[in-house]
Amino acid sequence: MNFTSGAPVSELLSLDRIREQLIRLEDTIIFLLIERAQFSHNPIIYRPGAFEKETNFNGSWLEWFLQEIESFHAKARRYTSPDEHPFTPIEQLPQPIIVPQTYPSILHKESYDHPSTNVNPRILDFYVKKIAPAITKPGKGRLEDDGNYGSAATRDVEVLQALSRRIHYGMFVSESKFQSAPHDFIPHILSNPPNSEALAGLITKPAVEAKLLIRLGNKARVYGGEMDADGRVVEAEDEAARKIDVDEVVRLYKDHVIPLTKDVEVDYLIHRLDGVPQEQIDKWMKGAAQ
Amino acid sequence: MNFTSGAPVSELLSLDRIREQLIRLEDTIIFLLIERAQFSHNPIIYRPGAFEKETNFNGSWLEWFLQEIESFHAKARRYTSPDEHPFTPIEQLPQPIIVPQTYPSILHKESYDHPSTNVNPRILDFYVKKIAPAITKPGKGRLEDDGNYGSAATRDVEVLQALSRRIHYGMFVSESKFQSAPHDFIPHILSNPPNSEALAGLITKPAVEAKLLIRLGNKARVYGGEMDADGRVVEAEDEAARKIDVDEVVRLYKDHVIPLTKDVEVDYLIHRLDGVPQEQIDKWMKGAAQ
Numbered sequence: 001m002n003f004t005s006g007a008p009v010s011e012l013l014s015l016d017r018i019r020e021q022l023i024r025l026e027d028t029i030i031f032l033l034i035e036r037a038q039f040s041h042n043p044i045i046y047r048p049g050a051f052e053k054e055t056n057f058n059g060s061w062l063e064w065f066l067q068e069i070e071s072f073h074a075k076a077r078r079y080t081s082p083d084e085h086p087f088t089p090i091e092q093l094p095q096p097i098i099v100p101q102t103y104p105s106i107l108h109k110e111s112y113d114h115p116s117t118n119v120n121p122r123i124l125d126f127y128v129k130k131i132a133p134a135i136t137k138p139g140k141g142r143l144e145d146d147g148n149y150g151s152a153a154t155r156d157v158e159v160l161q162a163l164s165r166r167i168h169y170g171m172f173v174s175e176s177k178f179q180s181a182p183h184d185f186i187p188h189i190l191s192n193p194p195n196s197e198a199l200a201g202l203i204t205k206p207a208v209e210a211k212l213l214i215r216l217g218n219k220a221r222v223y224g225g226e227m228d229a230d231g232r233v234v235e236a237e238d239e240a241a242r243k244i245d246v247d248e249v250v251r252l253y254k255d256h257v258i259p260l261t262k263d264v265e266v267d268y269l270i271h272r273l274d275g276v277p278q279e280q281i282d283k284w285m286k287g288a289a290q
Numbered sequence: 291m292n293f294t295s296g297a298p299v300s301e302l303l304s305l306d307r308i309r310e311q312l313i314r315l316e317d318t319i320i321f322l323l324i325e326r327a328q329f330s331h332n333p334i335i336y337r338p339g340a341f342e343k344e345t346n347f348n349g350s351w352l353e354w355f356l357q358e359i360e361s362f363h364a365k366a367r368r369y370t371s372p373d374e375h376p377f378t379p380i381e382q383l384p385q386p387i388i389v390p391q392t393y394p395s396i397l398h399k400e401s402y403d404h405p406s407t408n409v410n411p412r413i414l415d416f417y418v419k420k421i422a423p424a425i426t427k428p429g430k431g432r433l434e435d436d437g438n439y440g441s442a443a444t445r446d447v448e449v450l451q452a453l454s455r456r457i458h459y460g461m462f463v464s465e466s467k468f469q470s471a472p473h474d475f476i477p478h479i480l481s482n483p484p485n486s487e488a489l490a491g492l493i494t495k496p497a498v499e500a501k502l503l504i505r506l507g508n509k510a511r512v513y514g515g516e517m518d519a520d521g522r523v524v525e526a527e528d529e530a531a532r533k534i535d536v537d538e539v540v541r542l543y544k545d546h547v548i549p550l551t552k553d554v555e556v557d558y559l560i561h562r563l564d565g566v567p568q569e570q571i572d573k574w575m576k577g578a579a580q
Contacts, residue, residue: 023517024328027533031321038314054387065366072358076440097344101437147391150366219517227313227509 009104013176018169025166026216030223032162033135033252034244036155040146041136045153046128062128065153066160067092082107083165083172087120107175110274117171117267119260123163126256132156134248167257170264177203178272182284185269190281194270203265209258213250220249299394303466308459315456316506320513322452323425323542324534326445330436331426335443336418352418355443356450357382372397373455373462377410397465400564407461407557409550413453416546422446424538457547460554467493468562472574475559480571484560493555499548503540510539 011017044050045061057064070086070093073079077096079086082103086093111117138144178185184202188195224244226234273281301307334340335351347354360376360383363369367386369376372393376383401407428434468475474492478485514534563571 028325031325035318035321051388068362069359072362073440073444076355076443078440098341098439149388150363150368153366154363215517222512222517227505227512 009106012104012106013172013179015173015176018172018176022166022169023215025162025169026212026219027223029159029162029166030216030220030244030249032155032159033131033249034224036132036152036159037135037244039136039148039152039155040143041133041138042145042147042149042152043133044145045149045156046132061149062153062156063087065157069157077101082112083168085118085120085164085168087124087160087164107171108268108272108274108276111174111268111271112171114267114271114274117168117264117271119167119264120160120164122260123160123167123256126260127156127160127163130256131159131248131252134251135244137245163257167261167264170261171268173261174203174265174268174272178269183287186273186281186285189269189273196266196270199266199269200262203269204262212258213254216253217246217250220244220246224249299396302394302396303462303469305463305466308462308466312456312459313505315452315459316502316509317513319449319452319456320506320510320534320539322445322449323421323539324514326422326442326449327425327534329426329438329442329445330433331423331428332435332437332439332442333423334435335439335446336422351439352443352446353377355447359447367391372402373458375408375410375454375458377414377450377454397461398558398562398564398566401464401558401561402461404557404561404564407458407554407561409457409554410450410454412550413450413457413546416550417446417450417453420546421449421538421542424541425534427535453547457551457554460551461558463551464493464555464558464562468559473577475562476571476575479559479563486556486560489556489559490552493559494552502548503544506543507536507540510534510536514539 048060048063049058051061051064052058055061055064057067059067066087070078070088074086074090074093074095075097077098077100078084079090079093080096080100080103136142185199188198188202221242224242224246226243228234338350338353339348341351341354342348345351345354347357349357356377360369360378364376364383364385365387367388367390368374369380369383370386370390370393426432475489478488478492511532514532514536516533
């Protein structure tokens with residue numbers, strides 16, 4: 001999100017604006033998947049320690065890429081932005097070398113900083129186990145290993161960063177919905193244990209999700225389609241002729257992005273009252289009774 | 291290009307295969323421009339020394355990004371691939387830490403290694419002066435400077451790398467055309483000075499170029515169009531509603547990519563006989579007479 005456009009917090013938190021960002025991120029994610037799918041799976045790049053001798057690093061080639069790129073981006077203050085989370089533990093990254101931007105406080109600090117809200121380890125896990133192999137299936141001239149380890153890992157990093165941004169956007173959705181009706185959320189947050197299911201129910205819109213999956217399939221079809229030399233979209237008779245498997249893109253959202261976003265949203269809400277004075281909570285509840 | 295798919299050199303140098311790659315790179319370039327256009331121009335990132343104190347580097351913020359990213363990519367053997375050229379002088383980059391891949395020798399070494407064939411300084415120049423400002427014009431809520439210096443420079447680096455790959459692909463076009471009729475080229479290469487104009491004439495296909503520009507405009511229109519919540523392409527009544535200015539994309543190719551590629555192609559040809567034994571040249575010329 002562009003937090004520095006000078007827009008007031010109320011506008012930054014408008015659901016329309018957040019949705020616009022989420023829809024825009026779909027384009028980025030699909031495009032990056034298409035770019036990754038140009039290269040082979042190259043399973044060796046996901047194997048911990050496979051390049052330990054060369055890299056002096058005991059994680060995988062991909063994790064080495066993440067650490068190197070994120071170390072540089074940290075210097076350029078990337079992880080001071082409220083919608084950016086590194087995959088490398090933040091304490092292993094260097095400090096920003098330029099003064100961080102001042103962002104309006106949009107999110108509730110205790111929810112935002114809560115370790116459980118960072119789901120990057122889970123993103124990395126499903127990406128490596130499910131997504132990378134699914135979009136790079138061998139066949140039709142594509143080998144299992146084409147040696148393009150740098151190209152593949154560079155694209156992996158970009159996909160992962162975009163997925164992380166998309167999934168952690170759930171925090172903005174939660175904050176926006178919480179602010180519009182705090183009294184609906186408070187009882188479920190304060191129940192012991194917090195009622196995750198009820199909280200999830202308050203933020204889930206099945207119709208919106210169904211629409212999202214249709215839109216996503218259409219986008220993958222358009223962006224992943226081929227154009228002939230004259231720039232006309234070629235209707236692929238054969239699904240495999242596409243640059244990306246449309247069903248895999250839809251499945252990625254259905255099985256991973258949407259459920260993980262929901263976890264982020266619920267987790268954010270669970271900690272939404274941490275550090276909030278009782279007086280404020282009472283005020284919110286009274287607002288409901290009026 | 292995927293040089294390691296095990297395909298024979300003759301296939302790697304087939305004009306159809308090269309064209310396929312060039313057409314594929316159009317998609318990448320358009321998408322990366324669209325991604326860059328999400329952020330403000332941020333002119334300070336192109337000003338030499340503007341961040342000298344923080345970065346300990348006397349070039350621009352963008353050049354610092356190029357050097358940092360390319361240093362890492364060099365370690366991952368990126369610049370051992372025949373279609374990759376760094377923007378940072380290669381002697382300032384570290385050695386690869388993993389064994390470089392063995393590529394089939396496709397290009398003529400003396401042409402490939404000739405310093406004049408690396409046009410990256412010219413790519414950086416037109417990109418910074420013309421392209422970056424053109425695709426990020428302020429207005430409609432976009433400021434001239436939004437503080438997203440890291441995001442902007444990251445996308446700049448990606449666009450520059452893709453442009454560089456696209457433009458230096460000219461070498462493969464030249465090699466392919468040279469091999470198919472060396473006797474056509476040899477007299478112009480050996481004339482003193484070499485006849486650049488005649489060489490350019492041998493590799494220029496105005497009809498192909500005209501088609502390319504039309505295709506490119508169509509692609510920019512499709513990829514840069516908006517989709518509604520249901521994933522239907524929205525016909526933008528207002529050009530400015532698009533994610534990218536279609537005319538700017540076409541102009542980029544017309545004014546910069548195509549002419550620079552031609553320079554790379556001609557330069558490659560001019561040095562194509564460097565180090566080639568006279569005996570081989572005679573054989574090629576005799577082939578023509580038969």
